[in-house]
Amino acid sequence: MHDIAVIGAGRIGKIHAANANAHPRIRLKYVVDPVADAAQSLASATGASVATLDEVLADSSVAGVVIASSTDTHLDYGLRAIGAGKSVFCEKPIDLDLQKARAAAPALGGDAPLFLGFNRRFDPNFRRLYDRINSGEMGRLETLHIISHDPAPPSIDYVRGSGGMFKDMTIHDFDMARWLLGEEPVDVYAAGATMVDPAIAEAGDIDTAKIILRTASGRICVISNSRRSGYGYDQRIEAFCAKGLLRAGNMVSSTVETWTATGASSDPLQNFFLDRYAQAYREEMTHFAEILGGANPLVGFQDGVAALAIAEAALESHLTAAVLNVAH
């Protein structure tokens, strides 16, 4: 049984706390959050204790920490936890500043047991897609389409602190592209726009983008993003291989169909990312248990830096309307 702490008692911290508790080999010992009420509430619900980060790091019985606090703390807490000998499960993104993130490589890269929470890699459907691609039975993967449209835009406050759509939202798709292609993109063209809400433009961000990545070996990836779909959480991937197409489709809220004079209609798409990726979050905790048991993280610090580098190049491409090299 591995004792762990969850840092951050917000929406995603609660998910990880619940999954930790439900895992047969993990016990949630501490909850850390500067907001005392939030920390206490989550601790009470889970049978854990409230503590400070210092207390957590000083407790030698704590084997790991889950960093689910605000993005600007990820690097700092990660460095401190790794320094204290803990295994780390850190939410994405690793940071919003590529330079700053790269500076942490000596400590967090290499063999450091830091697991970066790119949750989509743990979705059973995308995992199945990855396995099918890598089985080789469909021949070489040639091109890739990633559609990632949110149901509805976040608040403008969220947008302002998000680091921009590429670092906040597309970063998932950059990670999926790297993971599924099995190599790094060498250049990027990002056509961004604000179509959903003028307030997003006023906040200096975009809400819509189409992106083309090219890899050294000549493969091509298209990413489609929107902050608002109008029809639910659209998370689809098409992998065009030499012998055919592999596709991962959307999750529907039920299998019920309604046939009327206007056609056959499914039930709505799953609408909320915590529903859509509920199983992925559970699988992440299972993987963290493996890391606590000595396994290497399947996705780590360098993956976070690589995705961030693509996001920076995409932003520059969008701003200059030019094709840009990705500086790895």
Add this chain to the structure above:
Amino acid sequence: MHDIAVIGAGRIGKIHAANANAHPRIRLKYVVDPVADAAQSLASATGASVATLDEVLADSSVAGVVIASSTDTHLDYGLRAIGAGKSVFCEKPIDLDLQKARAAAPALGGDAPLFLGFNRRFDPNFRRLYDRINSGEMGRLETLHIISHDPAPPSIDYVRGSGGMFKDMTIHDFDMARWLLGEEPVDVYAAGATMVDPAIAEAGDIDTAKIILRTASGRICVISNSRRSGYGYDQRIEAFCAKGLLRAGNMVSSTVETWTATGASSDPLQNFFLDRYAQAYREEMTHFAEILGGANPLVGFQDGVAALAIAEAALESHLTAAVLNVAH
């Protein structure tokens, strides 16, 4: 080039006339209809001449006749045309009276070139299903589900002259069952009801039925009928085989889907039997060309009698709420 005549200038006669004209090896020479305006109108549209049935049968250049007149004329016209040495393409049903139909067997059964227009056998989807079943790759066909629901009920006048739902509508499904199972049903249970329109009950008919057929070798077939679907023309078949399931689905009016917050919706099902089976009617004419060239009919008089025998047993089963033997 084979010269033919079409008897009956109504809805289905027009279809056959147009298909005959479009066929490279068939020329429509005559149209016959007691309603002079109807006959003249179809003749003008197709470049054919108006004639009487006697004139058609006396013209040695006429190789075949299409009987698309009212049901009560099918047997009589069929006998006269076969007697005159013509090939015959006769609409279903062969007759509404099993005794009377059986009496025509010496003339119309056996080798007589009479092709009975059970159009569903010529639908490319059901033909494909038939071929898949008979390829043997799915193992033995064990049970069969036939769903056949009309979009909306016909007029009460039509109902009154139809011979009842089993002989008018289900007769298609009885034929499909015989064709796909490759053997005769030995008993039948039909649970009928009037759910759509009380006027249908007043006319002595039903509008809804579920039917179970059993064959000598122990296979079981379920037929589902309704005179009104509310969602289009529902024509589906499921063939449960030892190694898996073969299914033929519905035809949708287009491939366009609409995704909104309430779900993903297809375009409507095809709604009208002349649209749904347009290709089947063309394939029937192609088969008639083969018969005019000397081929044997794929479906003939005895098939019409066998389906009628099942329909009579089904009606009796419905009226007595009992399982009945089918008298072949």
Add this chain to the structure above:
Amino acid sequence: MHDIAVIGAGRIGKIHAANANAHPRIRLKYVVDPVADAAQSLASATGASVATLDEVLADSSVAGVVIASSTDTHLDYGLRAIGAGKSVFCEKPIDLDLQKARAAAPALGGDAPLFLGFNRRFDPNFRRLYDRINSGEMGRLETLHIISHDPAPPSIDYVRGSGGMFKDMTIHDFDMARWLLGEEPVDVYAAGATMVDPAIAEAGDIDTAKIILRTASGRICVISNSRRSGYGYDQRIEAFCAKGLLRAGNMVSSTVETWTATGASSDPLQNFFLDRYAQAYREEMTHFAEILGGANPLVGFQDGVAALAIAEAALESHLTAAVLNVAH
């Protein structure tokens, strides 16, 4: 927090024990099983204690018991637990003997807090179907098709002790029919056969059936059963309503599709009932928590008796090849 005991440490008992433990308002206190190893193993895995049924019933801190032991114990244990003032969550079927079950009505019918585990009522898809039917937006439900095909037949030993396919497998479908139709069937015709394995016939049972039920108000239900599908766990329902069709489809193991020259293929259907109904079992435990808190069971003893009565009539119908009344 409600303390409960699970009686029976077999496959289904383990599921209920795990779900009880994961529920925030239920604590698993005891495991009961005559096989000491099985009881101890499940108790160890769940942090519960091993006890006898007498000890459980004598412990006033125990609010409820889950009866997951062999079918022949359901009635006896249910009577004893209700007699001891416990709430009961009893696996289906209530018994294999209709007479014996009816004799327990004075004690277990009425207000007794006995929840009978017809799990399909708690599947989110079928629940959604039920809600859509009962919302009235599609008009009156007229006819119903229930397809329920198992992936592969059970062992012959299981078949011998099962009470026969109608009481073991179709009983779920009889319950679904009653639940969705909202009324009792008045007569039944069951066409059964052995198509999958001759050993099943030698054991006195069947493995395939098509069944027609009719209700007093004239609705018609078709049930299709097979002990072997060849393609996974086929659990579909079609509800034909006055204004259209409501359908609940199968669960696929992932959303991944493979498009090749031979067509577009889904991943396999979910194959195992414990996977297919995993969520339903969790929802059952949630409902048992509501009952422990004072709610009335949504499905109880009388539902078990009613389904058993239909199963007996179906068996007689199959044996006599006749339409039979259902004696409620």
Add this chain to the structure above:
Amino acid sequence: MHDIAVIGAGRIGKIHAANANAHPRIRLKYVVDPVADAAQSLASATGASVATLDEVLADSSVAGVVIASSTDTHLDYGLRAIGAGKSVFCEKPIDLDLQKARAAAPALGGDAPLFLGFNRRFDPNFRRLYDRINSGEMGRLETLHIISHDPAPPSIDYVRGSGGMFKDMTIHDFDMARWLLGEEPVDVYAAGATMVDPAIAEAGDIDTAKIILRTASGRICVISNSRRSGYGYDQRIEAFCAKGLLRAGNMVSSTVETWTATGASSDPLQNFFLDRYAQAYREEMTHFAEILGGANPLVGFQDGVAALAIAEAALESHLTAAVLNVAH
């Protein structure tokens, strides 16, 4: 009845000749082809006469000509036919040389009755998509995805004379983009590659591309091309609108599905463009009949020039790996 001539007795000329003959208001009078056997064969099959282009243009009874000859003759024959007062139905592309095409604008642009055969606009599914977009019920069209993958690459000889993939294949997609977006793209980025066959690269062409177009009003369109799908003719469009998504899917060869232990499989996609667009070619001929009756072409010379301009910019973008303006 309008008499017409078909120029070019190759694959597409045969299609247009057959559709002309089947149309109730068009009669095929002449076939023109420099290969005497080809001309004679098509003329015999259709009941037309063989003639030279000069003879056709001099015959005042000829109301229209279908130009289905090689691409390098389109402009010249179009100019001559328009000059002779004929209505023209000209296959795409209008030419491979943008300069040369533009020079013909005074004669062929404006009111000249020249119908350019961008067949996809006449496919009922894409027409339905267009109508749904323009009904406004889904809100403003924001972004567009066009997937257009051929089943298998053409011969290297064909590739050499094709003008390159952008002018030969993508030109259809550029036209679809202009038609569905309702405005011109202002810049283009095309990432092309050779993944299918090195011989295509040796011939100076590519076989794979992903393209991003942006319009003046800020809309974005993605086009995906491949000369080889491995799974049939992949022709899909997704129109992301403010209120939801409109999609047009692929055509399957039948509605038959096969369910086995490995999943549920459709029948293959339609594989050949003449099958996939058979209905579109018929609709084109119907539209040509309207033009012969005085209607204006729905798609004409200027559409051909505009698509060619985008193709030239795309080629330059591919060669320079830069985002380029489209010079309209």
